[in-house]
Amino acid sequence: MTDPTSPAASAGFPWPGGHVAAAALSFDVDAESPLLHDDPTTAVRLGIMSHQMFGPKVGVPRILDMLARLGVRSTFFVPGYTAERYPDLVRRIVAEGHEIGHHGHLHEPLQGLDADQEAALLDRGLEALDRVAGVRPRGFRAPMGEISFHTPALLAERGFDYDSSLMDSDAPYLLDTSAGTLVELPFHWSTDDWEQYNWIPGIADSRPIETPEKATGVWRAEVAGQLRYGGLVNLVNHPFVSGRAARMVALEELVEELIAESRLWFAPLDEIAAHVRSLDLAPVRHEPYELP
Numbered sequence: 434m435t436d437p438t439s440p441a442a443s444a445g446f447p448w449p450g451g452h453v454a455a456a457a458l459s460f461d462v463d464a465e466s467p468l469l470h471d472d473p474t475t476a477v478r479l480g481i482m483s484h485q486m487f488g489p490k491v492g493v494p495r496i497l498d499m500l501a502r503l504g505v506r507s508t509f510f511v512p513g514y515t516a517e518r519y520p521d522l523v524r525r526i527v528a529e530g531h532e533i534g535h536h537g538h539l540h541e542p543l544q545g546l547d548a549d550q551e552a553a554l555l556d557r558g559l560e561a562l563d564r565v566a567g568v569r570p571r572g573f574r575a576p577m578g579e580i581s582f583h584t585p586a587l588l589a590e591r592g593f594d595y596d597s598s599l600m601d602s603d604a605p606y607l608l609d610t611s612a613g614t615l616v617e618l619p620f621h622w623s624t625d626d627w628e629q630y631n632w633i634p635g636i637a638d639s640r641p642i643e644t645p646e647k648a649t650g651v652w653r654a655e656v657a658g659q660l661r662y663g664g665l666v667n668l669v670n671h672p673f674v675s676g677r678a679a680r681m682v683a684l685e686e687l688v689e690e691l692i693a694e695s696r697l698w699f700a701p702l703d704e705i706a707a708h709v710r711s712l713d714l715a716p717v718r719h720e721p722y723e724l725p
């Protein structure tokens with residue numbers, strides 16, 4: 434175990450092929466699940482539900498077409514409930530060669546749950562993805578980023594290879610657990626489309642809807658920053674959010690730039706995790722806090 438401030442997770446990360454930084458594009462296929470979890474009364478509100486349905490009905494097909502056009506393989510984090518409601522869509526994602534990651538069952542944030550409750554949710558999501566698409570995900574992203582101190586060991590026990598939920602670094606690192614190691618591929622809200630675009634009356638309406646130029650401008654600045662500091666730009670997009678027409682146009686332009694940037698390794702999260710695993714880094718253990 435190393436001190437959590439170990440320089441292993443700071444500037445100058447050893448990316449393959451002489452690249453100075455890395456970028457990944459992933460999609461959290463939340464669809465209706467976060468709203469149904471947080472407020473089950475939304476289940477009878479067709480208007481609100483239709484806002485979320487846009488993701489699987491229009492956003493994901495548009496995204497898959499864009500990825501095919503650009504020849505890019507990507508990662509889709511799919512809640513079990515989404516897989517059960519939209520099985521053909523999830524099978525299409527798999528058939529087109531993309532990675533499926535775990536994103537809870539009904540998009541449950543994990544705060545306040547004990548280890549047994551967390552384990553049951555993880556297993557329910559795994560069962561749904563297996564039943565619908567025959568996949569065993571290698572990666573996990575906690576709904577709303579709400580991973581707990583129990584979660585890493587539960588993931589390692591289930592054979593996951595990586596987590597992408599933490600924010601204590603902007604370069605990958607190896608996460609130590611009582612059941613083995615996980616690769617951590619950190620993210621941050623600054624590279625998430627939710628904060629830029631998402632506006633749902635009474636649910637997520639505290640910010641204005643930003644323009645695609647402003648949103649992708651924030652993300653371009655993060656790319657420029659990591660070209661200096663050598664970390665990972667972990668772009669998190671949601672099909673119900675970024676599948677909207679003007680946002681897709683801007684996203685495709687950005688992805689074309691990422692592909693063309695020779696200093697940047699643009700890769701799906703499972704490939705980045707495999708590279709990190711190959712480096713034999715000293716693992717970092719997150720110990721629970723003891724309050725004074």
Ligand SMILES: [Zn+2]
Pocket residue numbers: 461463467536540576577
């Ligand atoms: Zn989500």
